[in-house]
Amino acid sequence: MDADVPRSLRIGDAAPNFIARTTQGEMSLDQYRGRWVVFFSHPADFTPVCTSEFVALAKAAPQFEELDCVLLGLSVDSLYSHVAWLRAIKDVFGVEVPFPVVEDPSMAVGYAYGMLDEQAGDASAVRATYFIDPEGIIRALNWYPMNVGRSVDEMLRTVRALQRSADGQAYTPADWQPGDDVLLPPALPGSAGDDWFHQLKADR
Numbered sequence: 001m002d003a004d005v006p007r008s009l010r011i012g013d014a015a016p017n018f019i020a021r022t023t024q025g026e027m028s029l030d031q032y033r034g035r036w037v038v039f040f041s042h043p044a045d046f047t048p049v050c051t052s053e054f055v056a057l058a059k060a061a062p063q064f065e066e067l068d069c070v071l072l073g074l075s076v077d078s079l080y081s082h083v084a085w086l087r088a089i090k091d092v093f094g095v096e097v098p099f100p101v102v103e104d105p106s107m108a109v110g111y112a113y114g115m116l117d118e119q120a121g122d123a124s125a126v127r128a129t130y131f132i133d134p135e136g137i138i139r140a141l142n143w144y145p146m147n148v149g150r151s152v153d154e155m156l157r158t159v160r161a162l163q164r165s166a167d168g169q170a171y172t173p174a175d176w177q178p179g180d181d182v183l184l185p186p187a188l189p190g191s192a193g194d195d196w197f198h199q200l201k202a203d204r
Contacts, residue, residue, distance in 0.1 A: 008114035011139060015039070015132045016112040022100035023082050029072075030136070036069040036159055037132040041115050043146045045077045045085035049127075054089060056152045058097045069159050071099035076110065079103040131158055133166070170203070179203060 009015075015037075019028045029037070042050040057071060064071055075082070082101045090096050102109065110116040115126045129150065131140040139162050144150055161172040170182035181200040 009130070009138055009141070011141065013138050015130060015136050015138050016109075017136075018109050018112065020102045020104065020109065021079050022102045023079065023086060023097075024100040027100060027102075029132075032070050032072075032132075033136055034134050036067065036134060036163070037072055038064065038069060038129060038155060038159065039072045039074070039132060040129040040150070041074045041110065041113075041126050043126055044075060045081045046088070049147065049149045050075075051085075051089060053149050053152075054086075054097055055093050055095050056149075057099070057155075058089075058095045060152045060156065061098050063156055064159070067156075067159050067163065072102065073099060074102040074104055074109060076104050076107055078105055129155065131162060133162070139166075164203075170201075173200070 015029060017028060017030045019026065029039070042053065044050065054073070057073075061071060077085075082103060086097045086101070104110055107116055110126065113128070113130065115128045127144040127146060127148075127150065129142050129144075130138050133139050140158055142150075157177065160178055161176055164170065164176075164178070164182065165172050168185065171185060173181070173183050176182070180203065182203050184199040184201055186197055
């Protein structure tokens with residue numbers, strides 16, 4: 001790999017700060033320090049999969065708020081396009097999108113997050129999600145192709161699991177949901193019985 005090409009962001013990296021215009025005024029990512037953030041990009045306004053995601057996320061917004069988690073969308077479309085699209089969603093579906101949507105016509109934010117290749121002419125293949133902790137650190141991320149919508153339930157589950165396991169005292173097993181048993185951090189081989197590598201305990 002060319003040493004001059006920056007690597008893509010990874011789990012444990014600091015989320016790059018930016019200042020941008022949004023559908024709710026100018027904002028910076030840093031203003032959300034102290035809260036969890038789900039920062040997600042979508043390929044384009046007025047497209048079917050993106051519209052389905054925004055309707056679903058708008059309906060789930062109170063659940064994210066209960067987790068003290070901010071939703072923040074982004075695409076390369078202009079602010080005027082964002083405003084028109086959100087108005088159309090309200091008119092057609094009766095759903096008001098309560099979270100800000102960032103405009104990124106220069107694709108500067110997309111480049112900073114590694115969402116786009118430096119030679120990319122547009123963002124048509126991008127559907128990326130970054131789960132950022134209250135300290136501004138990326139704790140999880142995923143990417144989907146433009147023709148497959150994200151699972152809002154899994155986005156919520158990811159935030160809940162990250163919050164539950166943040167103190168390092170417990171891990172969350174496959175398909176974990178709040179109230180399910182959690183896993184103890186791994187012990188030394190043979191130090192805690194035959195199941196030393198997979199010990200469940202009732203969650204508090």
